[in-house]
Amino acid sequence: MTPPSLPQKLPKAAKKLTLRDRDRRSVAEFLRLEVTGGLLLLIAATLALVLVNSPWGDGYESLRDHHLAIPFLGLDLSVGHWASDGLLAIFFFVAGTELKRELTVGELRRPAAAALPVVAAIGGMLTPALFYLVWAVSQGGGTDGWAVPMATDIAFALGVLAVVGRRLPSALRVFLLTLAIVDDLIAILVIAVFFTSGVDLAALAGAVAGLVLFRLLHGRGVRGWWWYLPLAAAVWVLMYHSGVHATIAGVALGLLLRATPGDDEDETPAEHVGHLVHPVSAGFAVPVFAFFAAGVPVSPSTLGEMAGEPEALGVVLGLFLGKLVGVLGATYLMVRFTRARLNPQLGWPDVTGVALLAGIGFTVSLLIAELAFADDPTLTEHVKAAVLVASLLAAATAAVMLTLRGRALDRRDAATAAAAAGKTTEASTETA
Known part of the structure; x- marks a missing residue:
């Protein structure tokens, strides 16, 4: 028997298994990084644009x-529809778990703390829709795409912030995350209410029954993926056949997970399952959706046609300018006319940067574009191109704005440190 003080030698097979598990965990942790999700999304979209x-x-x-x-x-869907209706449900499931945690134990639990980002999110969704409608109607276009510029892409926005915001206050990320989660919730409601037609009540009742069963099993502490994965798949199929967009099944399942810890739990089910599924969402589901959704022919002639279409230009104006005016304006009005106050770490340049980041509407905006203009493939392609152009403009402008803000904060901190060091030196001299 090996003495306890000496390291045990693992069998060769066990050593390989340990290394394999460690590599798997390293890959999963890499995929959980916000910058990774944004980068994979960008690579997938770029590859699609290059190929098409x-x-x-x-x-x-x-x-x-x-x-x-x-x-x-x-079920008989194209590969593109499997990505938008099926894989994107995984993304919405993760969003549902994050929303549940925020509502239960996070920023959205406390009305005072949540007020500013919630109102900013609402302003940042209503104003782009208004920009779109005013422009489209005034130019003789249709109103079908009013919801396209409303959405903010959580993965992309947080990815950009992770790259350029290392020197910015942590409160900025909390503000953006809360805003984006509320934004996603409203976008989900918009999809469910305005882009659902011909509801099959029997299928919808079956989906609801599946959700109730899911909650009952979860509430009774039943564990094991072999119970929940088939049940979740059944709920998704029934939701698809009901006429309600199938991604709603994902967010509903995420919201049903318990987000408060039990007596013997280190992490809640919502946190644990969200943590497990997040790499699948960020590393596979969202990039594959982006790959099939962002494949839009882009040429000088296409951009010229896009510039002549009120709907496409309305999306650009809504995402780039409407989000900026809506988020910044709603936040300012709340601070000006109510008792709500910005976090002491934040200044108005930080809020401006968040407002610009909110204009990255990539994932959900592309999905809504497909739903809004399903009967006109050409217009769908032009509106998707508009989403890409507006998101690129918003991301680039936000990156410049937040980089300059980070440098300004660095200079301020350096000046403060130098002044403090000078005072310390003077005090030491006087004492001597």
Whole structure:
């Protein structure tokens, strides 16, 4: 028997397993980084744009439009629709777990702390829709795309902040995260209410029954993925057949997870499951959706056609200017006319940076564009191009703004430190 003071030698197979597990955990932790999610999203979208505008464009479109059917479930969707209706439900599930934690134990639990970012989110959704409607109507365009510029992409916005915001106060991330979560919640409600047609009440009742069963099992402490994964898949299928957008199933399941810890728990189910699923969402589901959703032909002629369409320009104005005016204006009015106050760590340049980041509407905006203009493929492509242009403008402007803000804070901190050091030196001299 090996003495306790000496290290035990692991069998060769066990050593390999340990290394494999460690590598798997390292990959998962890498995928949980906000900058990683934003980077993968950007790579997937760029690759799609390159492919669709290259000699391989026909092959890309053929893959995106190829149908995969599961006859006994009544499913026959293209690869692109599997990505937007199926894989994106994973993203909304993670968003649901984050929202549940925020509502239960996070910033949204305390009305005083949540007031500013919540009102900023509401202003940042109503104002872009208003910008879109005013422009589209005044230019003789349609109103179908009013919801496209309302959404903010959590992964992309937090990814940009993670890259350029290392020297910025931590309160800035909390403000952006709360704003983006409320933004997502409203976007989900908009999809459920305005982009649902021909509701099948029997299928919807089945989906609701599945959600109730999910909650009952969870409430009774039943554990094991073999219970919940098939049940979640059944809820998704029924939600799809009900006519309600299938991604709603994802956020509903996420909201049903318990977010308060039990007596013998180190982490809550919402935190634990969200932590497990997040790498799948950030590393696979969202990039694959972006790959199939962002494949828009972009050429000088396409951009010229886009510039001549009120709907496309309305999306650019709504995302880039509407978000800026809405988030910044709503926050200012709250501070000016109520008792709400900015976090002491934050200044108005920080809020301006957040307002610009909110204009990155990538994932959900692309999804709503597909739903809003489903009957007009050409207009869908032009509106998607507008989403990409506006998101790029917002990301670039926010990056410049927040980088300059970080440098200004560094200079201020350096000056404060130098002044404190000077006072210490003077005091030491006087004492001597």
